[in-house]
Amino acid sequence: MTTKMRSEIAEQPTALRATLDSLLPKIDEIRAMGEQTRQLLFIARGTSDNAAVYGRYLVEAHAGRLSALAAPSIATTYRRKLDLDGVLAVAISQSGRTEEIVETLAWAKDCGARTVGVTNGGEDSPLAQAADIALCTVAGEEKAVPATKTYTTQLAALAVLAIGLGADVDAGELRRVPEAVEKLIAEPGDIEAVVEGLADKQGVVVSGRGLAFSTALETALKLKEACYLHAMGLSYADLLHGPIAVVDADTPALLVAAEHSPTLQGTIALAERVVAAGAAAYTIGGGGALAQAGTAALNGPDLPEWLAPMGLIVPGQLLTEALARRLGIDPDAPRGLNKVTQTD
Template identity: 85%
Template sequence: MTTKMRSEIAEQPAALRATLDALLPRIDEVKTLGEQTRQLLFIARGTSDNAAVYGRYLVEAHTGRLATLAAPSIATTYRRKLDLNGVLAVALSQSGRTEEIVETLAWAKDCGARTVAITNGGPQSPLAEAADLALCTLAGEEKAVPATKTYTTQLAALAVLGLGLGADVDRGDLRRVPDEVEKLVGEPGDLAEIVEGLADKPGVVVSGRGLVFSTALELALKLKEACYLHAMGLSYADLLHGPIAVVDEDTPAILVAAGEGPTLPGTISLAERVVGAGAAAYGVGGGDGLASAANASLRGPDLPEWVAPLGLIVPGQLLTEALARRLGIDPDAPRGLNKVTQTD
């Protein structure tokens, strides 16, 4: 039986094409807002927060602007007013109905920020209506509780945001993403071997750095949500500062990397260190170098680093779905989760 999660993973190429068709023509609208601001503030929770991490690295690495992640409790719990003049506040919510995120975006506007919403909830969603500019993704209805296509289309919207803010990249790379995702859905790599390698393990460390740090965080979250693993998502820089001690024969490492870029050599070195210490290292992406250093690996997209996260998460989603079934868990409806989470 095909799960809803597996079906929705396969729908991502179409969802990405539709979203890019809708949002790429709006780059000039982003540019207009961007010209009125100098730095960015990302507002999100959960999976959307992981997408925001990608947005932060993209903006700082390729537009030269400072970008930070908001603490919504400053607005909703402490109720402090900040000076946000010159700030572009970008709120992300798949449903567009998470009250905390809507309230925080309204707070940011009241504090002087210009505002953008990224949501799959449509232009009539509360978040879209609260924003100066709404970038609505076209993932379609997502029935499985773990987010897949709503996450990748959020990343696509953030890539468009980066282009509108003047990112020094080739926008043609973005148009290649759906085809690369389609290839990964069909041929993810050593999926069965890694599923078996994780099936009897209580936990796993998932690590990446830079633009792909978002992928490590999102894969760790998915493994926690749908497989009930104690999965820790870390930058490999932080991992090496102490938590590397938890990696052993009972706690393997999943290491994520784009096929190019400044963080790839360090990821390969980390894989070699993990394997040398007697633990299992599983690669996601990273080309032949990471595949050779790891015990087994999942393929990554043939994309430059700035858009690689849009494809890198896909084999991780497939791994999560397959591992959940292997563990006897329904990945469509893991315990304790709902599609819309409201924070007190």
């Protein structure tokens, strides 16, 4: 029986094409708003927060704009008004109905920010209605609780946003993403070896750096949600500052890198260190060099680093779905979770 999660993973190339067709015409509108702002504030929770991490690295590395992740409780709990003049507030919500995110975007506007909403909830969703510009993804209904196609289309929307804000990238390369994702779905690498390696483990450390850090965080979240693993998502720089002590024969590492990235050599060195310490180092992406340094390898996309996270997450999604089934867990409906989460 094919799970809903597995079916929705397979729908990602179509969802990405539809989203790009819908959002690329908005670049001029984004550019006009970008001229009125200097820096960005990303507002999100959960999977959408991991998308925001990608947005932050992308905008800072390629558009030269200072960016930050918001603490929504400043708006909703502390109710503190800040000076957000010159700020572009970008709220991200799969449903567009998470009250905390909608309220925080409204707060940002009241504080002087210009606003963008990224959502799969459509133009009529509360988030889209609250934003100056709505970037509505076209992923279709997502029935499995773990987000897959809504996440990758959020990344696509943030790539379009970065282009509108003047990122020094080739916008035409975006059109390569759906095909790269299709290839990864067909050829993800040695999924079975990694599933077997994690099946009797209670925890795993998932690590990447730079633009791949968002993938490490999202992969760790998926393994927590659907496989009930104690999965720790960390930048490898933070991992080396102490938490690497938890990596041992009972706690393997899952290391993520784009093949064309200034962080690749550091990731390779980390894989070699983990293996030398007697632990397993499973890898995602990074080409043959990272695969050779690790214990078993999942493939990465043939994409430039700024787009690679849209592909790097796919083997992690497939791994999560396969591991959940191996553990006797229904990945479509993990315990304690709902599709839309409301927070105070």
